[in-house]
Amino acid sequence: MSFSLREARREDAGDLLRLIRDLARYEEAEEQVETDEDQLAATLFDEGATAHAIVAEREGRVVALAIYFFNYSTWQGRNGLYLEDLFVEPQQRGLGIGKALLARLAAIAVERDCGRFEWSVLDWNTPAIDFYESLDAKPQSEWVRYRLQGKALKALADTA
């Protein structure tokens, strides 16, 4: 039943991509996965990378991942830790891997003097929401994220 956590390394890129595809299927977004091993390796492991990954290993296999970066609170004048994605292989659930990944990230946040640990969840993902509320995490329901990408992003950039 035991597992261990460690920082992801460049040679994990293939496993990261496999888990990312599994997660995308779960979020009904598989067709949105546009990345590949080389791009993941470059953006997570090249010098100056601002996003980071932790993996869980069990019986010699990578079975879970967490991808995070440091955000910022203007009110606090401090960084926060933002968990972009967390995924545990379905057949590896119930062992406490997800909770252990969250705890590791919370410890990194405290160690780095972050004021907050944040993440987002799809509003229909009730099992995840119940779990987050059991940790006493609070929904920031009055905030709506806006996204500009593709042509709209280039059009705005062209006015600079």
Added chain:
Amino acid sequence: MSFSLREARREDAGDLLRLIRDLARYEEAEEQVETDEDQLAATLFDEGATAHAIVAEREGRVVALAIYFFNYSTWQGRNGLYLEDLFVEPQQRGLGIGKALLARLAAIAVERDCGRFEWSVLDWNTPAIDFYESLDAKPQSEWVRYRLQGKALKALADTA
């Protein structure tokens, strides 16, 4: 009527704090501003800082700010640019300063090969929402952000 944009410098910390307090008042959150000049200077300008600021100057005064950092899209395997806060002094509105700041950030996003430019807005801030939709930015309404802080964050960290 003219203004100019530039990267913020350490000596802008006092102006940044003043504008942050003004923004907090507008968002009815003034009591939540816990930072000071030294902390802003350290977290925005020390080596290794991951958050960045752009300011607008008009008639020799700093009249607007934008604070941003790089987030990450797992699906894209690319960074995004996330605008944490944007504020223009009320008496300086209508000159295009906010739009110019957004355009500058969009240009940084394109230059840095970011797949997305994102920010969040309070759901009651209709003038801002109308402006963002005029840029063809899309609301990510099915996502809810969760936040862990204070004792709940430390409690989770202690289980790591």
